Amino acid sequence: MTEREEVIRDLVQSSGLRATCRVVGVHMVLNPQPQTAMEVTRITGLNRRTVTNSLNELMELNLVGKDHHGLWVGEVR
Numbered sequence: 001m002t003e004r005e006e007v008i009r010d011l012v013q014s015s016g017l018r019a020t021c022r023v024v025g026v027h028m029v030l031n032p033q034p035q036t037a038m039e040v041t042r043i044t045g046l047n048r049r050t051v052t053n054s055l056n057e058l059m060e061l062n063l064v065g066k067d068h069h070g071l072w073v074g075e076v077r
Contacts (some may be wrong), residue, residue, distance in 0.1 A: 003029030004029055007063065017057070020046055024054035028064050040072065 001010075009018070011025040027044055028035075040043045041051045055072055065075050 011063075019052070020050050020055050021054040024051055025058050028055075028058065028072065028074040030060075034067050034069065034071035034073050036071060040066055 002069055007029050008026055011022050011029070014022060017025070023046065024040060026077055027040060033044075037048060037052050037055060039049045040046075040055070044051065046054075059066075063075055064072055067073050
C-alpha cells in the first residue's frame with residue numbers, strides 16, 4: 001500500500017474528523033495540484049466556509065498546505 005493510499009484509508013476511517021473534513025482531505029490527497037478554496041468548493045459541492053474550515057483543520061495535520069501563491073496543495077505525494 002502506498003503512502004497516499006494509507007492516508008486516504010486513515011482519513012476515511014477517522015472518527016476524530018468531521019465528515020466534510022474527510023471529504024475535502026480525500027479530494028486534496030487525490031488531487032494534490034494547487035487549488036483555490038473556491039475550486040475545492042465547486043468540485044466537492046460543499047459551501048466555501050465548510051471547505052475553508054476543513055482545509056485549515058487539515059493543514060494542522062500537515063495533510064494540506066499553501067504554496068508560494070497562497071493556493072492550497074495536498075502535502076501527501
